[in-house]
Amino acid sequence: MPAAGxxxxxxxxxxxxxxxxxxxxxxxxxxxxxERLQVSRPAVSEMMRRLESEGLITTDGGIRLTRAGQxxxxxxxxxxxxxxxxxxxVLQLSWAEAHHEAGRWEHVMSESVEAAMDRLLxxxxxxxxxxPIPGSDYIEPDxxxxxxxxxxxxxxxxxxxxxxxxxxxxxxxxxxxxxxxxTNGTVTAISPDGTLTLEIGGHHVGVGAFASSRILVSA
Amino acid sequence: MPAAGxxxxxxxxxxxxxxxxxxxxxxxxxxxxxERLQVSRPAVSEMMRRLESEGLITTDGGIRLTRAGQxxxxxxxxxxxxxxxxxxxVLQLSWAEAHHEAGRWEHVMSESVEAAMDRLLxxxxxxxxxxPIPGSDYIEPDxxxxxxxxxxxxxxxxxxxxxxxxxxxxxxxxxxxxxxxxTNGTVTAISPDGTLTLEIGGHHVGVGAFASSRILVSA
DNA sequence: ACGGATTGTAAAGGTTCCCTAACGTCCGGT
DNA sequence: ACCGGACGTTAGGGAACCTTTACAATCCGT
Numbered sequence: 001m002p003a004a005g006x007x008x009x010x011x012x013x014x015x016x017x018x019x020x021x022x023x024x025x026x027x028x029x030x031x032x033x034x035e036r037l038q039v040s041r042p043a044v045s046e047m048m049r050r051l052e053s054e055g056l057i058t059t060d061g062g063i064r065l066t067r068a069g070q071x072x073x074x075x076x077x078x079x080x081x082x083x084x085x086x087x088x089x090v091l092q093l094s095w096a097e098a099h100h101e102a103g104r105w106e107h108v109m110s111e112s113v114e115a116a117m118d119r120l121l122x123x124x125x126x127x128x129x130x131x132p133i134p135g136s137d138y139i140e141p142d143x144x145x146x147x148x149x150x151x152x153x154x155x156x157x158x159x160x161x162x163x164x165x166x167x168x169x170x171x172x173x174x175x176x177x178x179x180x181x182x183t184n185g186t187v188t189a190i191s192p193d194g195t196l197t198l199e200i201g202g203h204h205v206g207v208g209a210f211a212s213s214r215i216l217v218s219a
Numbered sequence: 220m221p222a223a224g225x226x227x228x229x230x231x232x233x234x235x236x237x238x239x240x241x242x243x244x245x246x247x248x249x250x251x252x253x254e255r256l257q258v259s260r261p262a263v264s265e266m267m268r269r270l271e272s273e274g275l276i277t278t279d280g281g282i283r284l285t286r287a288g289q290x291x292x293x294x295x296x297x298x299x300x301x302x303x304x305x306x307x308x309v310l311q312l313s314w315a316e317a318h319h320e321a322g323r324w325e326h327v328m329s330e331s332v333e334a335a336m337d338r339l340l341x342x343x344x345x346x347x348x349x350x351p352i353p354g355s356d357y358i359e360p361d362x363x364x365x366x367x368x369x370x371x372x373x374x375x376x377x378x379x380x381x382x383x384x385x386x387x388x389x390x391x392x393x394x395x396x397x398x399x400x401x402t403n404g405t406v407t408a409i410s411p412d413g414t415l416t417l418e419i420g421g422h423h424v425g426v427g428a429f430a431s432s433r434i435l436v437s438a
Numbered sequence: 439a440c441g442g443a444t445t446g447t448a449a450a451g452g453t454t455c456c457c458t459a460a461c462g463t464c465c466g467g468t
Numbered sequence: 469a470c471c472g473g474a475c476g477t478t479a480g481g482g483a484a485c486c487t488t489t490a491c492a493a494t495c496c497g498t
Binding site for chain 2: 090091092093097100101104108109110112116117120
């Protein structure tokens with residue numbers, strides 16, 4: 001079915017997953033991949049063998065994308081994040097809807113659509129959650145975890161990593177709470193368990209310890 | 220993999236095919252489906268059994284879509300044609316590219332994207348080739364085959380049926396020759412084998428007998 | 439140092455969707 | 469009346485991708 005040069009959705013999905021695990025600074029091991037893709041560990045084991053024999057990854061001393069695997073992953077991630085931008089900015093979908101939709105579009109968009117969408121959107125550098133779009137001229141800002149901000153300090157939301165998209169409902173909550181890249185707020189309290197209370201756009205929101213340690217902010 | 224209520228791409232593909240065969244006034248038989256979908260006859264035979272057991276078609280006295288099958292087909296065709304409009308009008312893709320792309324998008328677009336795209340495009344009633352978009356308020360114009368126009372008579376292109384998308388390169392040719400819905404022209408000659416010569420936008424184009432018998436025009 | 443959790447793998451199997459080869463049926467023209 | 473073609477189906481098989489069950493290896497806290 002896939003034409004010459006194209007790649008199976010499954011290959012794309014696995015390479016993308018490996019790419020994002022690395023991006024999120026999570027150990028790139030089969031067990032993590034199985035969790036993110038919601039498949040059994042044997043399925044991942046088998047697929048790793050296939051990906052290796054296809055030259056998309058190497059497995060000596062940890063799973064790593066080859067040049068070809070990295071290219072494929074970046075293409076998929078780029079399309080995913082461009083699609084998310086399009087779906088939120090132009091079609092006005094919510095974060096959550098856009099994310100799910102983009103998860104399908106990424107395997108289906110052609111190169112010309114990718115280019116046309118990039119043009120239409122004015123070559124954006126990040127997805128709606130602030131994650132960089134591969135191939136764009138994104139400049140990594142000075143950012144630190146929200147959890148490292150002191151009580152009373154101001155901050156600007158910089159980036160909500162892919163990782164948090166796996167907690168059901170969290171994205172919706174963050175979007176509704178105006179916790180979106182570019183917004184600024186203040187930390188008003190820190191609970192001993194790491195939960196932060198923030199003041200953003202006039203209202204107060206509690207953010208759990210895990211999410212706080214992952215969300216990146218700048219001063 | 221498909222969530223509850225969703226349908227497998229294969230089911231969608233077959234129902235869409237049946238829908239379009241009917242629309243093109245072609246006998247809805249397995250052999251035609253096999254041709255259009257480029258699969259073997261046994262593959263179609265097997266799938267017909269599956270579609271019937273899923274309640275999407277009936278086969279007593281010819282293949283016919285059930286209510287559910289018709290709904291599914293219309294949804295898919297609607298998404299295909301909306302996508303084509305979007306891809307040509309907004310992203311400036313060529314007919315051919317848009318058609319191929321839409322063939323993948325149709326299985327991937329969610330209901331909210333369908334709605335948002337419809338809004339963005341101003342509820343179009345036809346695809347770029349003039350085929351009606353199911354669910355729109357398309358009004359069938361008085362149209363007759365291009366082949367029935369007399370020499371010297373003027374006409375306006377109304378519709379290029381799906382059928383012609385299966386002749387490789389024909390769509391590209393028609394688009395480049397300005398043979399697009401809404402354009403008007405004149406028949407300047409008819410060859411005995413049915414080939415027409417048209418004058419459109421200042422230049423002359425020959426159109427074969429088969430294409431002429433399928434392309435619809437109004438006066 | 440040990441026992442429980444985490445991780446990877448092997449074995450066997452299932453579904454979906456497709457293929458080729460081969461057969462039987464039916465229909466229209468000579 | 470017969471024969472070639474078109475059509476549908478049976479039989480057998482295969483690739484992709486997933487599952488559950490079970491078993492080794494490895495890591496880690498007390």
